[in-house]
Amino acid sequence: MENQSLSRSRKNLKTATMVKVSLLGAISFVFMALEFTIPIFPAFLKFDISDIPSLIAGFALGPIAGVIVQFIKNIMNVAIMGTTTGGVGELSNFVIGSSFVATAALIYKHHKGIKSAIIACICGTLVMTILGVFSNYFVMLPLYSKFIPMDKIVQMGSVVNPAIKDTFTLVLYGIAPFNIFKGLSISFLTMLIYKKISILLKR
Structure with missing residues (x-):
């Protein structure tokens, strides 16, 4: 009887987590869809x-949950909004965001x-920026x-930047600074709201 109750509780917990992750993905x-350009960066960036719900999920429910939110977001974007790049933009968004x-x-x-969260976000931004340099130069931009x-x-x-003259300088002076800016901005905004939302997610 006790084992059945424990099994039921675990099943309910998994279901609740799936619902939360799906909601955050939506x-x-x-x-x-509320994207916009920033004048100091290339127009295609x-x-x-959209990384805020994913980061919140990662902090509150674990890294896998955060990555799943990224996946749901990009799949929904392709399915509902369509794509003009054959899914390359969404693939890049998923890889970098994840x-x-x-x-x-x-x-x-x-x-x-809080101190660990700040360090975690800085490390995440650095990894995203470095991966963004290599993935864009060797894979995403060619595609x-x-x-x-x-x-x-x-x-x-x-x-927007006369120093950009070829693919390498585009990645170095355009995409890398953009990813740093985005990572730090998302981190700051998440810190402002995480505590209140995490209480709801952990119930």
Whole structure:
């Protein structure tokens, strides 16, 4: 009887977690649709706050939950909004976002507290930025160039920063600073609201 009760409790806990993760994924998708450009970065780099629900999920429910939120967000975006890049943009968003969230959540999982959360977010931002440099240079931009010529992509960067002259400088002076800015911004905004929302998620 006790084993049945324990099994039922675990099943209910898993179901509740799935519901929370799904809800955060849907919220993340809505936030993703509210993207906008920032004049100091290339026009194809859109800023949004869709990583906030994912980071909250990672901190409150674990790294895997955070990554699943990223997955749900991008799948919903392709299914509902469609894609103009054959899914390359969504793939890049998933890879970069997941590296940020998974790193931060993994560190926070083993060391709780505000100081640890700050360190976790900084580490997540660094991992996201480094991975963004390599993934964009070797994979994402070459794939992206099949839909938009590379010279036009580089031109979008040179418009806001004359130092951008080719793919390498685009990644170094355009994409890397953008990921740093985004990571720190998402981290700051998450810190402002995490405590109140985490109470609801952990019930």
